Structures are given as structure tokens and as C-alpha cells.
Amino acid sequence: GQQLNQSPQSMFIQEGEDVSMNCTSSSIFNTWLWYKQDPGEGPVLLIALYKAGELTSNGRLTAQFGITRKDSFLNISASIPSDVGIYFCAGQNYGGSQGNLIFGKGTKLSVKP
Amino acid sequence: NAGVTQTPKFQVLKTGQSMTLQCAQDMNHEYMSWYRQDPGMGLRLIHYSVGAGITDQGEVPNGYNVSRSTTEDFPLRLLSAAPSQTSVYFCASSYRQGAIYGYTFGSGTRLTVV
Numbered sequence: 001g002q003q004l005n006q007s008p009q010s011m012f013i014q015e016g017e018d019v020s021m022n023c024t025s026s027s028i029f030n031t032w033l034w035y036k037q038d039p040g041e042g043p044v045l046l047i048a049l050y051k052a053g054e055l056t057s058n059g060r061l062t063a064q065f066g067i068t069r070k071d072s073f074l075n076i077s078a079s080i081p082s083d084v085g086i087y088f089c090a091g092q093n094y095g096g097s098q099g100n101l102i103f104g105k106g107t108k109l110s111v112k113p
Numbered sequence: 114n115a116g117v118t119q120t121p122k123f124q125v126l127k128t129g130q131s132m133t134l135q136c137a138q139d140m141n142h143e144y145m146s147w148y149r150q151d152p153g154m155g156l157r158l159i160h161y162s163v164g165a166g167i168t169d170q171g172e173v174p175n176g177y178n179v180s181r182s183t184t185e186d187f188p189l190r191l192l193s194a195a196p197s198q199t200s201v202y203f204c205a206s207s208y209r210q211g212a213i214y215g216y217t218f219g220s221g222t223r224l225t226v227v
Binding site: 045088 | 154205211212220
């Protein structure tokens with residue numbers, strides 16, 4: 001089945017630094033999504049991308065849908081302690097079971113105050 | 114509060130025991146799904162349902178059964194628990210398969226099989 005490769009696996013950064021993570025796939029997706037999971041909670045949607053080349057921002061978060069439809073990246077600017085958590089990319093296609101989300105393995109972010 | 118409710122939050126089972134993880138949503142969502150989360154593996158789809166009476170297998174269905182007798186409930190059954198099923202289980206729902214916004218996750222059930 002389809003697989004998503006997400007990198008890096010983990011990051012330790014200083015408060016105020018910018019963060020970048022990305023996701024690649026061996027096959028195309030029609031939609032790319034980025035989720036954040038706080039400790040002990042379920043994932044929460046951060047950003048959804050619908051069109052190849054699309055660049056979308058949500059506060060300090062910026063995400064892009066790659067031109068080839070096989071990759072996406074997420075940037076976090078000026079990190080703060082509450083950015084700590086696991087970030088997941090997810091891909092989705094249209095139609096039947098392809099509407100199910102496929103998740104990357106996650107990037108664990110730690111922020112030092 | 115509206116949302117997806119999972120019970121229990123924590124469970125320890127002995128190998129071979131059976132149990133049911135409960136999932137309920139009060140948003141009248143058609144689509145419900147179960148994922149397991151393992152360290153370094155992300156979230157993998159176990160089973161899903163597009164409506165009452167309809168279920169289908171995901172990526173890792175072996176060892177798990179589901180049923181969907183009502184719109185609100187989507188229980189996950191382990192008939193004979195194995196240590197490999199130690200994981201955190203998440204239930205999620207959305208108003209339809211393929212919908213993105215309103216795709217709501219529960220807070221998870223942490224299961225340990227000894």
C-alpha cells in the first residue's frame with residue numbers, strides 16, 4: 001500500500017528557532033494534511049492542502065503541497081514551548097477506501113525554553 | 114461535550130484475554146475508524162465504517178473485530194489478546210468518508226498485553 005516517509009523523526013530545538021519537517025510519498029495524493037498530537041491526546045488538524053503548489057499559513061505555521069503531489073512540508077516559525085508534540089503528515093485521495101487517511105510516522109518536537 | 118469518547122483510557126490484559134474498546138460519537142457522523150499508534154510507526158488504520166451496518170478492513174485488521182449496529186457506536190474487539198497488540202488505540206469520526214474538516218479523534222486507549 002501507499003507509504004509516507006516523514007523526516008526528521010525527532011528534533012530538539014531552542015525556543016525562538018524555526019522548524020522544518022517534510023513528508024514524501026511513492027505515489028500521488030489529492031490532499032495533504034498536517035496534524036499535531038499533544039501528549040496523551042489524539043491528533044488535531046493543523047493545516048489541509050488541496051492543490052499542487054498550494055502554500056497555506058495558519059499563524060506561525062506554513063505548509064506547502066508539492067508540485068509533483070508526492071510531497072509536502074511544514075514550517076513552524078519562532079517556536080514556543082507549547083509547540084512540543086508529535087507532528088504527523090497525512091495523505092488522502094478521492095473515492096471509496098482511498099478516502100481513508102494514510103499517516104506518516106511522525107516528527108517528535110522538543111523545545112528548550 | 115460533543116466529540117468522540119473512548120473508554121477505557123488505560124487497560125492491562127493478559128495474553129489470551131478478550132476485551133472490547135468502546136468508541137462513541139454524538140455528532141451524527143457517518144464515518145468512523147480505528148487506528149493504532151506504535152512508537153516510530155505513526156497511525157495505522159485497523160478497521161473503518163462508512164455507516165451503520167457497514168464495516169471494512171484497513172491496513173492492519175488481523176486480531177481485531179468490529180461492528181456498527183448504530184451510527185453512534187463503533188466498538189473494537191480483541192478476541193484473544195497478544196503482546197503484539199500492546200499499543201495506543203484511537204477512534205476517529207467524520208461526517209463522511211473522505212471528509213477532512215470535522216475529522217475528530219478521541220483521546221485514546223492505552224492497552225498493555227502481558
